[in-house]
Amino acid sequence: MNWFTKILTSSLGKKFVMALTGLFLISFLVIHCTINAMIFFNDGGATFTHWGHFMGTNTIIRTLEIGLIIGFLLHIYEGLLLWKQNRDARPVKYSYVKHPEKSKWYSRSMGLLGTLILLFLIMHTAHFWIPNRTHQFVEGEELPLYQMMLDIFQNPLIVVLYLLGCFSLFWHLLHGFRSSFQSLGLNHVKYNKTITFVGTAFSIVVPFIFAMMPISIYFKWIQ
Amino acid sequence: MKFNLKVWRQKNANTPGKLVDYSIDNVNADMSFLEMIDILNDNLVRKGEEPIAFDHDCREGICGMCSMYINGRAHGPHHAATTCQLYMRTFNDGDTIYVEPWRSKAFPIIKDLVTDRNAFDRIIASGGFVSVNTGQAQDANNLPVNKDDAEKAMDAAACIGCGACVAACPNSSAMLFVSAKISQLALLPQGQPERDRRAMSMVSQMDEEGFGNCTNIGACEAECPKEIKLTNIARMNRDYFAASFGSQETVSTGEGH
Structure with missing residues (x-):
């Protein structure tokens, strides 16, 4: 192993990769949430389609998309690796565990929450991203994503599954946002409060906006 | 005071262990947790049974030897205290107390509650x-x-x-x-x-x-x-x-x- 892979495969290196890919995926959430929130203009999808078309066809964005996929895969791979190694580090479990107040259930359940988000992502990409990119590749043109949203979110079961996805994302971010700064060594008395505040606000606001999309469409607030 | 204990007994690293029930009576409320185990061990020796192996040394919270996982918490329910600084008055009369060793692959069990650190x-x-x-x-x-x-x-x-x-x-x-x-x-x-x-x-x-x-x-x-x-x-x-x-x-x- 050369020095670089040795660092990245060490226990601290894994935290480092987890934190960097996590923050990268957080930056993706900002863009994704912003573009999708264009549906709230309630203009028959005109603004949304305009920006959706830009994101789906711009060469630079499409190139960055490859980086996004790599970011997702690394984050998922590291997460599964951590889950396995940490489980193996305690071969015999305690018969009785009482978690201290500071140890939050969502912090202990990042693997489970991540898996729920992954299951959601499989469903979500099967709804929009995969058919759209396939269609672009085969036919050379995009699918009517706005109309697809209106159709798909008529199914109450799918709306509920999307809400569960948003809820998992909320808990995952509540630990992940703040945790990534600690992993990168950014624990500083002057900035900790800001990091915690921004992290909590982000974890609430972004999943809430996402959750409002299927809800608004299902209740016909958006046509 | 009277207590029911569930203590992890394990012969050595290669033998699987299990929780064994013990009951102990006439415990002074001001005894430390380790002193309570001492009394229990004394009772066991008198009955001709194998005493419970556990780590201890200074018994004043500075050596780091005592290492019991008590009622689901490292060093028991007290904050900022070691097992030797935990007193029986912390518990209620008749309580059932779980006592387990530190559990980690990197800390193999030597015997009972003693781990190799x-x-x-x-x-x-x-x-x-x-x-x-x-x-x-x-x-x-x-x-x-x-x-x-x-x-x-x-x-x-x-x-x-x-x-x-x-x-x-x-x-x-x-x-x-x-x-x-x-x-x-x-x-x-x-x-x-x-x-x-x-x-x-x-x-x-x-x-x-x-x-x-x-x-x-x-x-x-x-x-x-x-x-x-x-x-x-x-x-x-x-x-x-x-x-x-x-x-x-x-x-x-x-x-x-």
Whole structure:
């Protein structure tokens, strides 16, 4: 192993990769949430389609998309690796565990929450991203994503599954946002409060906006 | 006071263990937890049974030997206290108390509640030497240290290496211990010459011992009898990345031995 892979495969290196890919995926959430929130203009999808078309066809964005996929895969791979190694580090479990107040259930359940988000992502990409990119590749043109949203979110079961996805994302971010700064060594008395505040606000606001999309469409607030 | 105990009994590392029920009566409320086990062992010996093996030494909270996982918590329900500083008045008469050893692959069980914590010693050894001037001790004023840094270094040095952080961590991670040991030197001028190498070697040794990975849950900080802070782990992360990416140092696996 050369020095670089040795660092990245060490226990601290894994935290480092987890934190960097996590923050990268957080930056993706900002863009994704912003573009999708264009549906709230309630203009028959005109603004949304305009920006959706830009994101789906711009060469630079499409190139960055490859980086996004790599970011997702690394984050998922590291997460599964951590889950396995940490489980193996305690071969015999305690018969009785009482978690201290500071140890939050969502912090202990990042693997489970991540898996729920992954299951959601499989469903979500099967709804929009995969058919759209396939269609672009085969036919050379995009699918009517706005109309697809209106159709798909008529199914109450799918709306509920999307809400569960948003809820998992909320808990995952509540630990992940703040945790990534600690992993990168950014624990500083002057900035900790800001990091915690921004992290909590982000974890609430972004999943809430996402959750409002299927809800608004299902209740016909958006046509 | 009367108690029902469920104590982990295990003959050796290779035999599977199990929880065994014991009951003990006439316990003085002001006895420490270890004294209660002493009485229980005395009863067992009188009955011709094998006494419960457990680690203990100073019995005043500074040696880090006592290491019982009591009622689901490292060193029992008290905050910032070791098992020897836990008194039976903490419990209610007639309580059932679970007593288990630290559980981690890196701390194999020797017998009953006694675990082999040599992994910690090997991590310390991997930290290597600290270079100091020989000859007469120099005047303390020759080496100015920021008051705040001195306090933080002292707080980190309060770690007694008991392993409660590993025991309490859902991932069996040793990062609170290792970060305290790295920080106590990294914060002081005397620790600077070997700072990069120390961080890399100790982390490398920690990984080799089979501890889990830190996921910033914070159970270690909550259960640490010496209140070692998570800020030490952040400092270790900074030092490790700075040393790994920035310095010329390289540490090959196993060099810490």
